[in-house]
Amino acid sequence: MIEEKTPAFWRATLALCCGSFMIFSNLYVTQPLLPEFQQAFGISTLQANASLAVATLMLGISLLIYGPLSDALGRRGIMLITMLGVVLTTFALACSPNYTFLVILRALQGFLLGGLPAIAIAYMGDEFSKKALAVAVGIYISGNTLGGIGGRLFSGFMADAFGWQASFLFAAALSLLCLLIFWWALPASCHFKPKQISLPGMLKDLGSHLRNPLLISVYLLGGLNFFIFINLFSYVTYLLADDPWRLGSSLLGMLFITYLSGTLAASISGRVAAYLAQPLCMALGVIILMLGSLLMLIPSLWAILTGLLINSFGFFFCHSNASSWVSRQATHARASANSLYLVFYYLGASTGGFYLDPFWKALHWPGVILGSLLILLITLGLSLWLWRQDPRSLSQIN
Incomplete structure (x- = not known):
């Protein structure tokens, strides 16, 4: 090895x-x-x-x-x-x-x-x-x-x-x-x-992963987190393109530089997981993501940029731990297990905009944050449930 x-x-x-x-x-x-x-x-x-x-x-x-x-x-x-x-x-x-x-x-x-x-x-x-x-x-x-x-x-x-x-x-x-x-x-x-x-064997492997409550929970957690995270970036461009900021497209494109805090988070996530159970690391990432979203309610460009940095850190910290945790939990057909995680992940990215759009139309930017927090409360609950259900996580902190 x-x-x-x-x-x-x-x-x-x-x-x-x-x-x-x-x-x-x-x-x-x-x-x-x-x-x-x-x-x-x-x-x-x-x-x-x-x-x-x-x-x-x-x-x-x-x-x-x-x-x-x-x-x-x-x-x-x-x-x-x-x-x-x-x-x-x-x-x-x-x-x-x-x-x-x-x-x-x-x-x-x-x-x-x-x-x-x-x-x-x-x-x-x-x-x-x-x-x-x-x-x-x-x-x-x-x-x-x-x-x-x-x-x-x-x-x-x-x-x-x-x-x-x-x-x-x-x-x-x-x-x-x-x-x-x-x-x-x-x-x-x-x-x-x-x-x-074997096609029946492949379908059997996929089905067994989907019937595993520990895996399906982390699939939902990763998908719902990306459901919110990537689409927050979409709606913040609408916010900053309007009054009072009126940022041009080149500056709006540079908002993605805030992903660099996610690069840092991903690189240290494994070391933190050596001391803290991975589901608790996931919960910590979700909490950080929630705090960054709340900060973006302040009508200040610097507050919004700082919120994006915090969001990127929290999201990728959670995502890194969730990804490696899937490999640890899957007892067979690891590639199938990880593929399912990413299927949920990208389906979340594709559908989150449809969910947030009614909040945007009804309450503008505060509505987007409200809709985001409602979903993040679900993913926080999933991460804490995983911590209580996974015996390896419990033994890690005993």
């Missing part, structure tokens, strides 16, 4: 972080380009948003396939093949002749983007010792946050300077570099035990 602080540990975590950065920078690369697409293709706002929504949707669907498939065929090879596909589709996106072709390519790219996140934590669960696992997952998720920030930032700057096609060309070149580092650095699987490919 790979132990913490060994050369193999640092090589594996470097590879997985590069892969994570590549995946999430490509997923969010179109977000700053939506106005560019509207102007270039003469489309509506809703149509422009499809370039992001379809990729997220296909990523979520693909997770149900890659996880069980990797339980049968192995981890490393599938991750490499899908990452190569991402590089090729990103290059192709720069040559899109029309918007319909671009959206179709984004759907294909989204499906390929699911290969690494569906499998990476299962790979760590196979190859890392339990002590090293929590630390490695935290570092890996910090790569998620850096990818989300980096994709949005370089895409916007490249589009302003050279046009939207340059954003995809730059993303493809950077992705190729990440792929080469991943291929060189990631150790081969040594402890993977393949299962025979």
Whole structure:
């Protein structure tokens, strides 16, 4: 097993972080380009948003396939093949002749983007010792946050300077570099035990995870937290684009720099979990997220920015612990278990806006915060229930 602080540990975590950065920078690369697409293709706002929504949707669907498939065929090879596909589709996106072709390519790219996140934590669960696992997952998720920030930032700057096609060309070149580092650095699987490919067996594994109350609870916790977190960012852009702030689109895009506090939170989450039961770490993350949301009720730009920083820290602290906890709880088919967590996670991201919209229309920004707190009270309750139900968590603090 790979132990913490060994050369193999640092090589594996470097590879997985590069892969994570590549995946999430490509997923969010179109977000700053939506106005560019509207102007270039003469489309509506809703149509422009499809370039992001379809990729997220296909990523979520693909997770149900890659996880069980990797339980049968192995981890490393599938991750490499899908990452190569991402590089090729990103290059192709720069040559899109029309918007319909671009959206179709984004759907294909989204499906390929699911290969690494569906499998990476299962790979760590196979190859890392339990002590090293929590630390490695935290570092890996910090790569998620850096990818989300980096994709949005370089895409916007490249589009302003050279046009939207340059954003995809730059993303493809950077992705190729990440792929080469991943291929060189990631150790081969040594402890993977393949299962025979069987659709009934895959469905049985998925069903057993969904019947496990400890797993379904953390799936709901992760999905509902992202349901609120990512959509708070959407509604705060509407708030800050209006009076009295009137921030432009470039400044609004830079709001995602506040994800950096999430990078810090993810990187330290495993070390905190060495002293505090992981469900309690999840509860602490939710409480921090609630406090940051309350702070954003103060009608001050600095209070809102500070609230976003606090929210990012709390969310990613909770998410890191929830992700590694799924691998620890799953007694079989770990990739399937982690895939289900991410399916709930991305479904939450896709649907949270529909939930918050009535609160926005009825009470404006205070309504969004109210709606958010109602859901966060549920996730806080789930984390505390997990702490009481999981005997390993109880023994950890005795």
